[in-house]
Amino acid sequence: ASDVYKRQDIFIWSGSEVQDHAYDEIRKKCVQYTHEISMHRFPQPHIRVFSEGSSMARWLQCRLIPSHKDSPAEQIKSFPQIGELSPEAKKQLLSKFHRTDDLSFNQYYRSLFK
Helix, strand or coil, rough: CCHHCCEEEEEEEEEEHCCHHHHHHHHHHHHHHHHHHHHCCCCCCCEEEEEEECHHHHHCCCCCCCCCHEEEEEEEHHHHHHHHHCCCCCCCCCCCCCCCCCHHHHHHHHHHCC
16 A cells, blocks of 8 residues: 555644744644644644644645746636736746646646647
8 A cells, every 4th residue: 555545644834924932832832723623633734833844844835736836827727816816926936836847637638638
């Protein structure tokens, strides 16, 4: 059996705007709350805490579906909150993603019917 099916993870992300020590207590409460709501799950999930810009954050970003490669209309359809961002905020968000040769789900799906 694949290790993917044996192991579950819960990710807690701290963006660059909230990495100050003033937010440490909030992160601590987030980890405690996550532990409380997942303590009866089996298998017990791993709680992983990431800070934007760290090597572990890059590890996570490289494993996300590269939806940032989709057209703007497809991005908004999949993630309606993106449509609420200003053009500058959207540009800033998209700049945080790493380039990849992997296809997004929509790109992959279209390639099946070429």
